[in-house]
Amino acid sequence: MADPLNPVGICNLALNRLGVTKLIESLTEDSSEAKTCALHYDRVRRRALQFAEFEFAIERATLTAATASPPDEWEYAYKWPTAALRPLNIPNLAKIETYVNEIPFRVEYASGERVIYTDQEDATLRYIFDQTDTTVWTEEFANAVAMFMAWRMAMPLTSNSRLTMELANEHRLALYAAAASSFSNIVTGQMPDAESIRARL
Numbered sequence: 439m440a441d442p443l444n445p446v447g448i449c450n451l452a453l454n455r456l457g458v459t460k461l462i463e464s465l466t467e468d469s470s471e472a473k474t475c476a477l478h479y480d481r482v483r484r485r486a487l488q489f490a491e492f493e494f495a496i497e498r499a500t501l502t503a504a505t506a507s508p509p510d511e512w513e514y515a516y517k518w519p520t521a522a523l524r525p526l527n528i529p530n531l532a533k534i535e536t537y538v539n540e541i542p543f544r545v546e547y548a549s550g551e552r553v554i555y556t557d558q559e560d561a562t563l564r565y566i567f568d569q570t571d572t573t574v575w576t577e578e579f580a581n582a583v584a585m586f587m588a589w590r591m592a593m594p595l596t597s598n599s600r601l602t603m604e605l606a607n608e609h610r611l612a613l614y615a616a617a618a619s620s621f622s623n624i625v626t627g628q629m630p631d632a633e634s635i636r637a638r639l
Contacts, residue, residue, distance in 0.1 A: 494575060512555035525545060526565055586613070
């Protein structure tokens, strides 16, 4: 079996959980297993990455001005970073004492583009990006993606509704475990409440 910390290995972990004995060597090979994996892998990865603040999938970018003008209630309009999957926050970078650690913002569409409205000049956005380099993933996250894949592929490959129901719960537990492992690496900050995490499933 391929190394679990690469796309093929992760897909094979999912296939193994489904009881599929024919594992794959490539996502482009001509087999129903590979085609089903290829159909779901990118979408599952992006969905899983947005589940929590995984340290290996967080970037910061200085925002650039949008073409659209901000509405009256906001001072500035910025372009949505093309690499962003989900915004986290606009840090308050002021060098003065303040009780506000994050700057309010809103994401909308204007003039045919996705924009970020805020009152922060020269704003920087922290966001989740599509981390495709599986070598920097944690084992817990790779396992969560594999279980998520298994759930998505259960009916197409096995037609087993009972197994599909089991995996619906199992993949959520795996995501919670991956999130908990990531939170343990956070030095400061507050863990998101369970309700906000459940909303991303």
